[in-house]
Amino acid sequence: MKSVFITGGTTGIGAELAKHYVEKGWKVGVCGRDKQKFEESFTHQRESISFYAVDVANRDELKNAIKEFSGLIGLDLLIANAGIGYKFKTKVPDFEFSYKMVHVNLLGVMYAFEAALDVMIPRSKGQLVAVASIAGYNGLPGVSAYSATKSAVQKYCESLHLDLRQFNINVTTINPGFVDTPLTQSNHHPMPFLMDAPKAAKLIARAIEKKKMTYHFPFLFAGVVRFIGILPRTWYRFLFSLKMFNYSKEK
Numbered sequence: 001m002k003s004v005f006i007t008g009g010t011t012g013i014g015a016e017l018a019k020h021y022v023e024k025g026w027k028v029g030v031c032g033r034d035k036q037k038f039e040e041s042f043t044h045q046r047e048s049i050s051f052y053a054v055d056v057a058n059r060d061e062l063k064n065a066i067k068e069f070s071g072l073i074g075l076d077l078l079i080a081n082a083g084i085g086y087k088f089k090t091k092v093p094d095f096e097f098s099y100k101m102v103h104v105n106l107l108g109v110m111y112a113f114e115a116a117l118d119v120m121i122p123r124s125k126g127q128l129v130a131v132a133s134i135a136g137y138n139g140l141p142g143v144s145a146y147s148a149t150k151s152a153v154q155k156y157c158e159s160l161h162l163d164l165r166q167f168n169i170n171v172t173t174i175n176p177g178f179v180d181t182p183l184t185q186s187n188h189h190p191m192p193f194l195m196d197a198p199k200a201a202k203l204i205a206r207a208i209e210k211k212k213m214t215y216h217f218p219f220l221f222a223g224v225v226r227f228i229g230i231l232p233r234t235w236y237r238f239l240f241s242l243k244m245f246n247y248s249k250e251k
């Protein structure tokens with residue numbers, strides 16, 4: 001039986017991925033801070049999933065959870081998905097929340113990978129996946145630390161993809177566009193090509209199965225975002241001075 005541990009599996013993309021792997025007959029473990037959210041998301045398959053009430057910013061707690069879950073059968077797949085984003089986009093960053101974002105979105109991925117590698121390297125097999133974002137391709141206005149953490153995760157995974165091949169361990173970075181989850185439900189701005197979470201999870205699972213190094217979606221939107229990233233900086237600055245592309249409030 002194959003096994004997967006998903007961080008941030010209580011709602012949204014993580015929960016849909018957990019459902020996908022349960023349906024495929026995998027042993028599934030998820031973590032999150034809120035057990036109630038887990039119970040609300042999994043009315044049917046709850047017994048098939050091991051839940052760990054763990055904050056990914058706590059290295060020891062996460063390590064223990066992943067070690068306990070892996071037990072005797074090991075760990076085939078680790079998906080570092082837990083993440084947080086700004087509720088409001090402001091010109092002056094909310095520094096307290098930005099620091100928290102670094103702990104969760106960046107260190108949380110590193111802690112999860114570290115714990116998974118303790119299990120995978122001795123067995124010379126496994127796959128590490130991080131859910132970054134297309135917001136990591138550019139420094140976007142109003143979401144400085146979100147863009148920064150996601151960009152850091154992209155580069156971190158790119159390096160590890162090269163380093164870990166010698167241990168037969170694959171590393172995949174997933175960069176979603178807008179997905180309809182609690183994370184985006186508080187957004188008041190347009191969200192082009194918004195996708196529902198079950199569909200996003202299916203696309204992500206397929207990319208994982210194909211052991212892609214990087215996967216971004218929706219294809220067209222991701223292409224536009226990446227093109228914007230290679231524009232001359234004066235054009236880039238002009239584009240984001242336009243109200244229709246800059247959602248940060250005055251403050």
Ligand SMILES: NC(=O)c1ccc[n+]([C@@H]2O[C@H](COP(=O)([O-])OP(=O)(O)OC[C@H]3O[C@@H](n4cnc5c(N)ncnc54)[C@H](OP(=O)(O)O)[C@@H]3O)[C@@H](O)[C@H]2O)c1
Nearest residue numbers: 008010011012013032033034055056083133178179181183
């Ligand atoms: N939705 C989008 O449009 C979109 C686009 C690009 C990338 N992403 C990325 O996709 C990932 C999943 O996001 P989502 O959209 O599915 O949002 P979501 O529904 O809010 O899910 C976030 C998950 O992360 C968990 N989490 C948050 N902080 C945590 C912490 N400190 N420790 C442990 N678990 C924590 C949450 O569980 P608890 O609250 O129970 O802790 C929840 O299960 C995130 O990394 C996000 O940045 C999302």
